[in-house]
Amino acid sequence: SRTSQAITQGVADVFTKRKLDALTLEELEDVLLRADLGVGAATRITEAVGKARYERDIEPEEVREILAREVERVLAPVAEELVVDDSKTPFIILVVGVNGSGKTTTIAKLTAKWTGEGKTVVLAAGDTFRAAAVEQLKVWGARLGAEVVSGAEGADPAALAFDAIKCAKEQGADILLMDTAGRLQNRAELMAELEKIVRVMKKADAEAPHAVLLVLDATVGQNALQQVDVFERVAGVTGLVMTKLDGTARGGILVAIAETYGLPIHFIGVGESADDLEPFAARDFARAIAGLEETSEAES
Amino acid sequence: MFESLSDKLSGIFDKLTRRGALSEADVNEALREIRRALLEADVALDVVRSFTDKVRDRAVGAGVIKSVTPGQMVVKIVNDVLIETLGEDAEPIDLVAAPPLAIMMVGLQGAGKTTTTAKIAKRLKERHGKRTLMASLDVKRPAAQEQLAVLGRQVEVDTLPIVPGQTPVQIAKRAMEAARLQGYDVVLLDTAGRTHIDEPLMAEMAEIKTSSKPHEILLVADALTGQDAVNLAQNFDERVGLTGIVLTRMDGDGRGGAALSMRYVTGKPIKLIGVGEKMDALDEFSPTRIANRILGMGDIVALVEKA
């Protein structure tokens, strides 16, 4: 993946056969910082790598392996599939996140995945605020063969959520995906609105929402930690999706998030099409951060 | 996390009883904390590095005035260098060119291009009395053209009629021609989001530039961007030659270090900042404000300035 390209370079430059000394470790930490791990996580991982105290000369490839293993150790416990419980009809998923992170597109990708498996999916156009947000979801719904429940622009998204759950139940749909307007987590009134959406959903179905997905943009830096913190508290986030990993951003903040919050990471987005969704794989992600995937590709 | 930078610095400098000039050792210890603070604010690592070098040069040997602590003095120096790097004065959008003057908006997916396009159109109309035409060249994202049309109606600025099936370059040409024929002063070209390593889309963007010869090419970027800020700003600048940057989502609680990174690597001014989703949520860029945010130490700076 492209995630690893610059990093591969960095690691290769740094580790042309040297002892894993203090200076080398510091440079290794830089490599992690450039991937957005943040100071805390980068320091901890570097320390873990350094603990092994290698006295002999060590090949760059080997350093990468060690680095990948340490990153994977953090990510492996949170790489969890999103399980759709068939006994819930519909299985209700609320999708939340800051503006422009990729919520609506991720909903389209999930819809494509599940309709492809023969499930019926209903979409709720819960972004009643942004210009043409409803139209955007409708275009996807029409393309993918999913019904879209929508209200008027400026309508109360909580009321729409209630209606959508009723509608999906009447139709015996398997899955209901609810889109929401983008909101920055420090905007109290918008977070209160989100809290209300969750509250009203429970009136239509006491167990709803069965899953709450927070969509994070891979280019975002340290602020992602605050996003997770507040959205988890307000909306009860059950899992994460990271989008835009097809760019050069490496999404290393997920390592810090995994350390701090331990929330499951379900999927990654790698493009703008409906099929550009992949399950989150800790090993691949970690190896990409360590610059290993690129090497094996180049060799093959 | 950041709020403690001041404490950490005082801790370091408390050990010093003498006043006089700052020694290299004192400054180096302080710079370790400052480096950390800048990284936590999402300033790109290489920018942090050359930035701290600059601060070191300035700080070593600097005299400490009686009424402030050495820690406060260093913070003041850091702040000064920050503001210098960010560009001291606000640079507005340049409207001095023969009409119709084109302004092209570029950036990553979801950065805020379409929203910012409409905000700028509103401002040009209200503050500068410009007759403006907006055109969406985004034929990719579902309902992207419709989004701009809705915003156009909201701010009462014309949008180019949508003709399905045209390429972005064709739409750009049609917009410029319509503007010439109908006497518009400014044409705002809203382009589709693109990752800066997507070669076909980057080539398309360069082609749009060639055909519409924009007077301003503004990179719209998220203020919450992390380390990738340098790569994206550099790549967009290399491909089309930016004239300025607009930072969106400054209403968030991000530290905004990307502002410093992008300004530093491109040398291009930050012209405007987006501070909300509403159409009037667009402000002039203020280096002081962003410096305070990145450092989180406006109070100390004010204190030293008064001393």
Ligand SMILES: Nc1nc2c(ncn2[C@@H]2O[C@H](COP(=O)(O)OP(=O)(O)OP(=O)(O)O)[C@@H](O)[C@H]2O)c(=O)[nH]1
């Ligand atoms: N390259 C890339 N682009 C993506 C990905 N996911 C979404 N996008 C693009 O990002 C932009 C924003 O996506 P949306 O799905 O509209 O984001 P949103 O979170 O719903 O945005 P708001 O509703 O405005 O808050 C669009 O141009 C998408 O095509 C991804 O994985 N990779």
Ligand SMILES: Nc1nc2c(ncn2[C@@H]2O[C@H](COP(=O)(O)OP(=O)(O)OP(=O)(O)O)[C@@H](O)[C@H]2O)c(=O)[nH]1
């Ligand atoms: N809070 C906040 N939201 C903003 C700001 N600017 C834009 N947005 C929101 O960010 C989201 C994406 O904005 P768009 O204008 O659609 O972004 P874009 O760059 O045109 O997206 P694509 O065309 O898909 O690449 C929307 O939800 C906007 O309302 C801002 O300054 N603050």
Ligand SMILES: [Mg+2]
């Ligand atoms: Mg959306």
Ligand SMILES: [Mg+2]
């Ligand atoms: Mg757009």
